[in-house]
Amino acid sequence: MKSPKHYLLHIMLLSALCSCDSGDIQDKVYQVDEKGYTVKVTARVSNLSEWEGTGYTLAVAGFTGDSKFALLQKALPSSVEDGSAVSIVLSNISSEVQTVEVSLTNSLRKRIISLATINMAEHVGKTAHDTIRLDLGTVDAGRFGVLQAGVFNRACIQCHGGNGRSAAGLNLTEGNAVASLVDVPSTRREGMLRVASGNVENSLLHQILNEGGENLLSHNHTEILSSQYKSNLEEVNGLIDGWIEHLVP
Numbered sequence: 001m002k003s004p005k006h007y008l009l010h011i012m013l014l015s016a017l018c019s020c021d022s023g024d025i026q027d028k029v030y031q032v033d034e035k036g037y038t039v040k041v042t043a044r045v046s047n048l049s050e051w052e053g054t055g056y057t058l059a060v061a062g063f064t065g066d067s068k069f070a071l072l073q074k075a076l077p078s079s080v081e082d083g084s085a086v087s088i089v090l091s092n093i094s095s096e097v098q099t100v101e102v103s104l105t106n107s108l109r110k111r112i113i114s115l116a117t118i119n120m121a122e123h124v125g126k127t128a129h130d131t132i133r134l135d136l137g138t139v140d141a142g143r144f145g146v147l148q149a150g151v152f153n154r155a156c157i158q159c160h161g162g163n164g165r166s167a168a169g170l171n172l173t174e175g176n177a178v179a180s181l182v183d184v185p186s187t188r189r190e191g192m193l194r195v196a197s198g199n200v201e202n203s204l205l206h207q208i209l210n211e212g213g214e215n216l217l218s219h220n221h222t223e224i225l226s227s228q229y230k231s232n233l234e235e236v237n238g239l240i241d242g243w244i245e246h247l248v249p
């Protein structure tokens with residue numbers, strides 16, 4: 001089962017520990033060696049190429065407790081044909097890693113937004129030989145798909161279309177959000193568009209989610225967003241703005 005590399009590591013570690021008289025230490029060495037978790041993520045992805053040249057990468061990434069930066073990550077290939085099946089294996093995941101996430105990260109491996117999360121504490125006791133599997137099904141991994149899955153589905157649809165009611169007549173559920181937002185007049189702020197294609201500053205969506213927008217609606221939407229995205233609020237806002245900016249009027 002063990003590769004020659006493993007044996008070599010053992011021999012080296014054991015010889016380094018020879019002068020110690022306790023058998024416990026040897027046991028510990030053995031454990032460390034076995035501790036690399038492996039996660040395998042499968043999905044059918046489309047629109048990944050939209051991130052090419054932006055510095056952003058969709059990746060399977062391991063994060064320690066509070067850090068916004070991935071300790072290790074493996075990128076999904078950006079040049080796959082839309083709808084093709086991809087399979088990413090992230091191995092040698094140490095016990096420091098608390099979550100493995102399917103995450104959009106920037107060039108510094110900083111988390112922008114996550115589409116799915118595996119809580120490693122739920123898999124304690126597994127060894128490197130038991131792969132933790134996650135199948136995401138079909139994923140729109142482009143600019144809008146990431147927003148839908150990472151923001152609207154998580155922070156908005158409970159009031160906007162998810163429970164059979166749409167606050168302000170705005171439905172942000174999958175398949176409806178674009179038609180409900182893009183170049184559609186606001187029902188609450190006369191003369192404004194919910195989202196003005198290509199025009200971030202004039203989009204109500206941008207205004208209500210950023211500083212100064214707290215009182216534009218009867219519901220404080222900056223707070224809705226900041227309560228959901230504690231460590232990556234700025235990144236999430238940047239993602240929304242980037243989507244608006246790339247819409248062609």
Ligand code: HEC
Pocket residue numbers: 151152155156157158159160167168170185186187188189194204205208216217218219221224225
């Ligand atoms: C707790 C419920 C709730 C959540 C969660 C929520 N909203 Fe709202 N939203 C409302 C209500 C209520 C209104 C209408 C406010 C008013 O009448 O002034 C509204 C209005 C809006 C409007 C203005 C619509 C228009 O026609 O002017 C937009 C845009 C909007 N929400 C986007 C979002 C987004 C994006 C999210 C997720 C980040 C979100 N909302 C989350 C309750 C919610």
